[in-house]
Amino acid sequence: MNGFFHIPSDLQNSYFGLIGLHLREALIPVLAGLVVSLPLAQLCVRFRWLYPPVLWVTTVLYAIPSLAFFVVLIDYTGMSETTVMIPLSVYSLVVLLPAIVDAVRSVPQETLAAATAMGFGPVRRYLHVQLPIAVPAIIAGLRVATVSSISLVSVGMLIGNQGALGNLLHDASIYNRPVYAVNSVVTTAVLAILVDAVLVLIRVLLTPWMPSGARRGGRKAAGNRTDAAVPALEEAAR
Amino acid sequence: MNVLNFIQAFFSDGSHWHGYDGIPTRVAEHIQYSLQALAIAAAIGLPIGLVTGHYGRGGNTLALVATGSRSLPTFGLLVLMVTWLGFGLTPVMIPLVVLAIPPVLVTTYEAVRSVDPSPVDAARGMGMHESRILFQVELPGALPLILGGLRSAAIQIVSTATIAAYVGLGGLGRYIIDGLYQRNYEKVVGGATLVALMALVTIGVFWAISRITVSPGVRRSG
Numbered sequence: 438m439n440g441f442f443h444i445p446s447d448l449q450n451s452y453f454g455l456i457g458l459h460l461r462e463a464l465i466p467v468l469a470g471l472v473v474s475l476p477l478a479q480l481c482v483r484f485r486w487l488y489p490p491v492l493w494v495t496t497v498l499y500a501i502p503s504l505a506f507f508v509v510l511i512d513y514t515g516m517s518e519t520t521v522m523i524p525l526s527v528y529s530l531v532v533l534l535p536a537i538v539d540a541v542r543s544v545p546q547e548t549l550a551a552a553t554a555m556g557f558g559p560v561r562r563y564l565h566v567q568l569p570i571a572v573p574a575i576i577a578g579l580r581v582a583t584v585s586s587i588s589l590v591s592v593g594m595l596i597g598n599q600g601a602l603g604n605l606l607h608d609a610s611i612y613n614r615p616v617y618a619v620n621s622v623v624t625t626a627v628l629a630i631l632v633d634a635v636l637v638l639i640r641v642l643l644t645p646w647m648p649s650g651a652r653r654g655g656r657k658a659a660g661n662r663t664d665a666a667v668p669a670l671e672e673a674a675r
Numbered sequence: 676m677n678v679l680n681f682i683q684a685f686f687s688d689g690s691h692w693h694g695y696d697g698i699p700t701r702v703a704e705h706i707q708y709s710l711q712a713l714a715i716a717a718a719i720g721l722p723i724g725l726v727t728g729h730y731g732r733g734g735n736t737l738a739l740v741a742t743g744s745r746s747l748p749t750f751g752l753l754v755l756m757v758t759w760l761g762f763g764l765t766p767v768m769i770p771l772v773v774l775a776i777p778p779v780l781v782t783t784y785e786a787v788r789s790v791d792p793s794p795v796d797a798a799r800g801m802g803m804h805e806s807r808i809l810f811q812v813e814l815p816g817a818l819p820l821i822l823g824g825l826r827s828a829a830i831q832i833v834s835t836a837t838i839a840a841y842v843g844l845g846g847l848g849r850y851i852i853d854g855l856y857q858r859n860y861e862k863v864v865g866g867a868t869l870v871a872l873m874a875l876v877t878i879g880v881f882w883a884i885s886r887i888t889v890s891p892g893v894r895r896s897g
Contacts, residue, residue, distance in 0.1 A: 496830075496874075496878070497871055497874070497875065499830070499834070499874075500830055500833070500834050500870065500871045500873075500874030500875070501834065501867050501870065501871050502834045502835065502837040502848070502851065502867060502870050503834075504837060504838070504848070504851050504852070504855070505837070505851045505863055505864075505866060505867030505870065506867070508851065508854065508855050508860070508863045509678065509860065509863060509864060509867065512677070512860065580742075581745070584742070584745050584746050585745065587746070587748070588745075588746065588747070588748040588749060588750075588751075589748075589749075589750075591748045591750045591751050592750045594750075595841070595852075595855065596855075602751075603748070603750065603751060606750070606751055606754040606755075609754065609755075609758060610754065610758065615755070615758040615759065618751065618754050618755040618758055619755060621748075621751050621754075621755075622747065622748060622751040622752055622755050625746075625747075625748040625751055626743075626746045626747050626748065629745070629746030629748075630742065630743070630746050633742055633746065
């Protein structure tokens, strides 16, 4: 069958329609996670004692399997997109929070002191000094959160076909057409890689002061963690 | 509280504690799947991470591999593998291993690379062979971070091994999938609680491993 992009009619959507739906279900949660984690991270930086308990709570939330999360939420939000997006927002929050806290904390004291000496108030100092310096680490966290969010949307298929591209998996088994499953996996993976590339591009645009060849610098460049996306996630479980 | 009632009802029901669908059996199955997947992922990720980290080369390739394997949807991969390979343990192991490799690989690479270079140079100056430098100097120094990578892989495996139930295998996912189709939320919440508890136990186990294996000198400085 050469109709690789053929979408069975029961999904009531075109190929690109499914992609749009998938992106919406994956990216809105990441944005929500970012919007919540920025102020929460600032609180954790301000009040150090708050960070360990918050980290514990988020680690436990992260350990709840997405499917169980969906099913429990059906009681409250029904078999809808919202039910898929709430757990994904929580997972994004868990990945982003430690990345942002570490990034904001790692801004050197001299830089902060210089900003204060130049007459920056706390708000301006945060927006114009701390946040821009934290951008590489925030983007590293966003990359992990986005890619895993795009991958997890597919699980939404199990709660009444809310999985966008994942719905093709169900059709693959009921119509016995493996090509649908191949289409779903390949499209999701390509989508994730493209969005990842866009995030890298955004980082390059937002941090014009960073040398483009920085990563190819000397061996053993300790502390060069701008791209160490996984250690940021690893931090979540600390 | 709705959810708390479900949890209480699930764990106080005696029929959930024995038989082939009992909690002990399902927990044992879940542990078996998780350990197997973690062992395979470690067997692939650790050696590659150690060697590339030691020579400090291939970081970009590793990042590419990690991004690629992270972007593969775990659930989709499972369904695809089942349609290709039929039912069994292998189609479940493949997505779990793919899920676990990026954290193990990238963290090991970064850990070995970021070991303080002065002891490594000292060891080389004393005439130590490259393989001894790797195993006796770099590995002990990098161990805390490497264990951290393994732990985050283990937590992700434990929470994702629930998908094994979707293709007819056991494990704690059984409660979640069966509960979903039987509209039995008590079962779903009970299964999810058990998985979350297992993730906490995993954190505890890794903490104990790092207490035992990480040299006191490294622990103090780190």
